[in-house]
Amino acid sequence: MPEVLEAPLVVEFPFTRSLGPVQSAFLTGLRERVVLGVRTGDGRILVPPVEYDPVTAEEIRDLVEVAPTGTVTTWAWNHAPRRGQPLDTPFAWALVRLDGADTALLHALDAPGPDAVRTGMRVRVRWAGERTGAVTDIACFEPYDGDPAQPSGHTGDFENPVTGIVAPARLDYTYSPGRAQTDYLHALSDRRMVGERCPSCRKVYVPPRGACPTCGVATSEQVDVGPRGTVTTFCIVNIKARNLDIEVPYVYAHIALDGADLALHGRIGGIPYDQVRMGLRVEPVWTEGARHPDHYRPTGEPDADYETYKELL
Amino acid sequence: MTREIAVVAFARTDHRRGADELSEVEMLMPVLHEVLDRTGLKTADIGFTCSGSCDYLAGRAFSFTLALDGVGAWPPISESHVEMDGAWALYEAWTKLLAGDADTALVYSYGKSTPGSVRDVLTRQLDPYYVAPLWPDSVALAALQAQALIDAGDTDEPALAAVAARSRGSRADAAPQGDYVVRPLRTGDCPPVVDGAAAVVLAAGDRARELCERPAWIRGIDHRIEAHALGVRDLTDSPSTRLAAERAGAFRRPVDTAELHAPFSSQEVVLRKALRLDDGVRVNPSGGALAANPVMAAGLVRIGEAAAGIHRGRSDRALAHATSGPCLQQNLVAVLEGDPR
Numbered sequence: 001m002p003e004v005l006e007a008p009l010v011v012e013f014p015f016t017r018s019l020g021p022v023q024s025a026f027l028t029g030l031r032e033r034v035v036l037g038v039r040t041g042d043g044r045i046l047v048p049p050v051e052y053d054p055v056t057a058e059e060i061r062d063l064v065e066v067a068p069t070g071t072v073t074t075w076a077w078n079h080a081p082r083r084g085q086p087l088d089t090p091f092a093w094a095l096v097r098l099d100g101a102d103t104a105l106l107h108a109l110d111a112p113g114p115d116a117v118r119t120g121m122r123v124r125v126r127w128a129g130e131r132t133g134a135v136t137d138i139a140c141f142e143p144y145d146g147d148p149a150q151p152s153g154h155t156g157d158f159e160n161p162v163t164g165i166v167a168p169a170r171l172d173y174t175y176s177p178g179r180a181q182t183d184y185l186h187a188l189s190d191r192r193m194v195g196e197r198c199p200s201c202r203k204v205y206v207p208p209r210g211a212c213p214t215c216g217v218a219t220s221e222q223v224d225v226g227p228r229g230t231v232t233t234f235c236i237v238n239i240k241a242r243n244l245d246i247e248v249p250y251v252y253a254h255i256a257l258d259g260a261d262l263a264l265h266g267r268i269g270g271i272p273y274d275q276v277r278m279g280l281r282v283e284p285v286w287t288e289g290a291r292h293p294d295h296y297r298p299t300g301e302p303d304a305d306y307e308t309y310k311e312l313l
Numbered sequence: 314m315t316r317e318i319a320v321v322a323f324a325r326t327d328h329r330r331g332a333d334e335l336s337e338v339e340m341l342m343p344v345l346h347e348v349l350d351r352t353g354l355k356t357a358d359i360g361f362t363c364s365g366s367c368d369y370l371a372g373r374a375f376s377f378t379l380a381l382d383g384v385g386a387w388p389p390i391s392e393s394h395v396e397m398d399g400a401w402a403l404y405e406a407w408t409k410l411l412a413g414d415a416d417t418a419l420v421y422s423y424g425k426s427t428p429g430s431v432r433d434v435l436t437r438q439l440d441p442y443y444v445a446p447l448w449p450d451s452v453a454l455a456a457l458q459a460q461a462l463i464d465a466g467d468t469d470e471p472a473l474a475a476v477a478a479r480s481r482g483s484r485a486d487a488a489p490q491g492d493y494v495v496r497p498l499r500t501g502d503c504p505p506v507v508d509g510a511a512a513v514v515l516a517a518g519d520r521a522r523e524l525c526e527r528p529a530w531i532r533g534i535d536h537r538i539e540a541h542a543l544g545v546r547d548l549t550d551s552p553s554t555r556l557a558a559e560r561a562g563a564f565r566r567p568v569d570t571a572e573l574h575a576p577f578s579s580q581e582v583v584l585r586k587a588l589r590l591d592d593g594v595r596v597n598p599s600g601g602a603l604a605a606n607p608v609m610a611a612g613l614v615r616i617g618e619a620a621a622g623i624h625r626g627r628s629d630r631a632l633a634h635a636t637s638g639p640c641l642q643q644n645l646v647a648v649l650e651g652d653p654r
């Protein structure tokens with residue numbers, strides 16, 4: 001069996017999220033170094049505050065300022081911080097019940113080591129130097145042995161409240177294509193197109209995915225297909241894709257390679273875009289250093305009869 | 314309840330093996346074939362198909378549609394998917410059978426956790442405003458829960474090590490617990506990262522009796538969720554598990570076996586308490602999620618293992634539990650019984 005192929009895959013996007021009135025007041029407050037909670041129908045103060053009572057689902061809007069000092073209710077020592085976490089030196093994760101609140105807020109606690117942390121210890125907010133209206137405006141908590149800070153009674157009305165956050169997310173993967181696609185990609189590097197035949201319905205799939213989607217059984221018998229094929233259907237692309245150095249308009253087509261029972265897709269070149277037609281016979285054009293054909297061009301053969309490819313549309 | 318519904322077959326991958334060389338469908342397909350073979354059914358005989366998986370695990374968009382290749386979905390089948398553990402796919406299939414819309418159902422789930430960093434991937438399910446921007450990984454959150462249990466006097470590190478050792482089939486004094494991952498949790502307290510898949514077949518009434526010598530009848534099944542804010546919850550308890558168990562009828566009579574989906578040793582402590590399991594109950598004879606935790610399949614595996622014990626005559630009344638979310642946020646409980654012998 002050939003070696004398993006793998007490649008890095010990064011999934012990364014910024015999520016833009018709008019805020020409800022309670023979330024907006026809380027995050028704007030952090031920007032202004034004010035911590036707000038919300039009062040529930042039964043008089044409890046939730047920090048961080050939410051829009052709806054987690055027990056009764058009642059809409060709650062009554063904002064109450066609490067102190068930036070509080071007590072650790074549970075903690076965990078993180079000796080190896082990971083990407084994106086609040087501190088890049090060892091720290092404790094902590095749930096902190098701020099003075100005046102009835103529930104606890106999750107954040108990092110900067111402490112010299114696990115022996116310096118215990119449940120019940122007193123801490124205070126360390127504010128970030130640059131604050132934008134996000135939970136990271138709290139840089140972390142730090143040990144504190146003074147009296148509870150006295151909140152000023154802020155009502156939650158601010159100039160220029162934040163109405164949304166942008167939360168970037170990035171996840172890193174090692175992509176491996178699986179057994180069938182690995183075999184297909186290995187063959188491509190020898191400029192061969194290899195499909196796989198279903199043992200039950202005898203259809204040949206290219207590129208193969210390892211299973212016949214009709215029969216639900218594994219495919220394994222390799223079959224050389226192409227290199228020539230027939231355009232079964234196509235579209236004319238008029239919008240230039242970013243990072244793609246191809247002049248528009250161009251034709252993108254479904255191509256049934258000879259011997260295959262499923263069409264793959266590719267770009268058609270070597271012919272004006274408005275002369276491409278169903279039934280056009282084409283062959284791959286390879287370029288140095290690329291694993292996949294660059295495009296397909298006409299072979300000059302007569303067009304294929306519709307009857308020969310109508311099942312492959 | 315108007316219709317009796319049973320688990321009639323179960324299959325799972327050998328989760329201890331890596332599946333680097335296989336795509337998701339290549340990993341899943343043998344499990345689907347095995348579960349169908351046990352009943353003699355073909356895809357075309359199945360009334361409803363439901364799957365559970367999560368695209369974020371392997372970073373492949375719409376991976377569940379590719380996984381359908383392994384089912385053989387032509388001519389078109391009646392099919393659904395949940396972006397959750399397969400235990401919740403089973404719940405959906407159960408309601409479908411209960412409503413009389415089908416007599417048989419194929420339920421499967423799979424997860425490839427090894428292509429990504431599952432500790433980080435799972436941060437994306439958290440509150441996106443207040444929690445996810447801090448990237449607290451799944452071990453960190455479980456460690457906060459474990460410390461709360463230690464503070465409450467519900468457990469200590471040696472007791473957690475004993476849970477881990479029992480799950481992995483080794484003696485407590487011989488099994489190295491390893492170093493802290495996030496203190497107080499050590500390597501041995503955390504689930505191994507594996508790839509895997511599982512599948513069950515459900516059938517109603519007489520159809521179940523035709524397909525299986527001793528069907529595992531679902532006497533009750535229910536799932537409940539708690540607040541998403543960790544600081545609102547009592548992390549040493551699981552009221553959602555207890556409520557789901559009540560609604561599933563778990564407390565009406567004792568069970569002989571319990572398959573608990575506790576990815577962390579400390580979570581077994583919470584679940585035993587919430588479910589009032591005493592020492593007479595066999596807990597996780599399969600090894601549980603500490604032996605193998607194929608994310609998105611580990612909950613369905615619990616139901617399948619509980620059912621398989623009944624099929625083989627090793628159990629008469631079993632409880633199966635599945636969880637989802639941080640620190641046991643959402644919980645499903647099913648009660649399974651075999652016919653009297």
Ligand SMILES: [Zn+2]
Pocket residue numbers: 198199200201202203212213214215216
């Ligand atoms: Zn086939």
